[in-house]
Amino acid sequence: MSPGSAGPDGPAESPVLVTARRARAAATELAPLPRTVRDGALLAIADALVARAGEIVEANVRDVERARAAGTSAAVVDRLTLTPERIAAIASDVRDIVALPDPVGEVVRGSTLPGGLELRQVRVPLGVVGIIYEARPNVTVDAAVLCLKSGNAVLLRGSSSAYASNTALVAVVRDAVAAAGLPADAVQLVPGESRESVRELMGARGLVDVLIPRGGASLIQTVVSESTVPVIETGVGNVHVYVDELADLDMAVEILVNSKAQRPSVCNAAETVLVHQGIAEAFLPRALAALTEAGVTVHGDESWQKAGAAAGVEVLPVTGEDWATEYLSHDIAAGVVPDLDAAVAHIRRWSSGHTEAIVTRDALAARRFVSLVDSAAVMVNASTRFTDGGQFGFGAEIGISTQKLHARGPMGLPELTSTKYVVTGDGHTRG
Structure with missing residues (x-):
């Protein structure tokens, strides 16, 4: 089904919802893949970032020129800017993430119940993670890689000020992911530069499992207040x-x-x-x-x-x-x-x-x-x-949670997972 086309059971879906639906399908394919496949994709991403640094910088220059013309502060322009050296550093960070322990499949706790049933609580991916963030294109790669490492599909909604940079980065990442045998739709840029696309993402409950806003207080409060998708509140630090x-x-x-x-x-x-x-x-x-x-x-x-x-x-x-x-x-x-x-x-x-x-x-x-x-x-x-x-020794983080449910404090790879209970019996029935 193409973006904006009519679904079998109703009117046309928006491009944002079509993208989220593709992410949901990709998450289903991604979840059972072994660590070796996911880590191979991350290494392919690192190599591709270095190999295609020229086209990434070319796209980034357009964003930087627009930001300067709009009178953006020097500090924000600096955070927006990508250079071959910065891209090489991002690629190095990706390789560091490859070396981190894989949280998926980790047994959180387990026991044998009195009747002989074997009980295990194991880590599983969250599913589809949406990241809403401001003018820091390095977050595009960080978020994509951390989500892939933990078995999740990711929807990336950066700010319009970094749209050209994020588009180029996601294109590089998707090509690398597909070449490594993962579904390309495991990493997608949310279409659109308007606030309406953000509102649609915040309303995609059932397609998106969790949203993580990264940015200033205004952005975070907007997402927390208006989203019907569960939100992990991050970042504001008084x-x-x-x-x-x-x-x-x-x-x-x-x-x-x-x-x-x-x-x-x-x-x-x-x-x-x-x-x-x-x-x-x-x-x-x-x-x-x-x-x-x-x-x-x-x-x-x-x-x-x-x-x-x-x-x-x-x-x-x-x-x-x-x-x-x-x-x-x-x-x-x-x-x-x-x-x-x-x-x-x-x-x-x-x-x-x-x-x-x-x-x-x-x-x-x-x-x-x-x-x-x-x-x-x-x-x-x-x-x-x-x-x-x-x-803290976590190797990387997706953000710092200031709430109490699911995750609190710096969020490493385990915080990008949920758990499921696996119960194994031998013909057990309950009396």
Whole structure:
């Protein structure tokens, strides 16, 4: 059936739904294939990316030129840009994923029941995974490869600003996949550049098993609010660092600056620092000096403003909007709290549930903080920047989930699977 053609039981389907139906058929073919076949396809993708880098870059240049003409910021243009060197790095990442353990078929648990039935819970692919993401064409390859490795078909809906790049990348990947013996429709670009195509994808319940949005808060909230397909919520990081009364000051300064300034535009960068009042007099001047040196603007409460005035550093007044903001820039909200419980209360009010950190030499305080803070990752005497699939040893990640069902925190290959129960008997019947 061609895109937009009439189905046997009703009116014409849209190109998006036809694409999703093809993905569903491909997922059925893909699921039983052994690891050797899927890994062979990934190696073919890596080789094809390098061999066809020229046509990928040529397509990418068109996207970059359009972005610059539209006045897009230099940072976004940089994320959009592909070069032969960057493509080679993407291909290298694909080869690294090949070496990761295959989650499909892993026995999560098993036992022999009292009557002799053998029970196993095994990992199986989710089926069809839809990825909705913004102007980062490297995600096109990352998502495709991670889904194929875990036995899933994937529908890719990147932003219109990267449409030419994504079209070229998907063409390369599909050719490699087909040559390796996998159904080409296991990897598809969702047709269309309008928001209507996104809405149709979000409504393709029964054809698409799960959607994973990757991007800014607006994109994620739109998908979460409007999708009838189950969604794994990812990414938004209103991240906190709490400096406890018994913190090592040198350690606290180093962790704070690394959490905020090492790479401020990512979801695991700190956006708020809270300091116990018992250590504030000693800590604030040192923190202000280090943050200022790192180019960070502090939006602080009265205590931070007084410390700034004494040190000759401008501290902007903090507002409720600041406490709620994921800056993704060299800005940080800052406050002084009377105790650990007050810090936890603040975090519970404003956190997005991504990552929080405590700096303390008090083991009891650390345990209490860990037990009370309800986020996907909690750091004790470590930078928030460690919340990352690669840093956790997962090898790769499809995103960082901030919800609680199915997956939470960095999502590696196992999080792209579900499970089924396999029960084996010998003529057993239930009385």
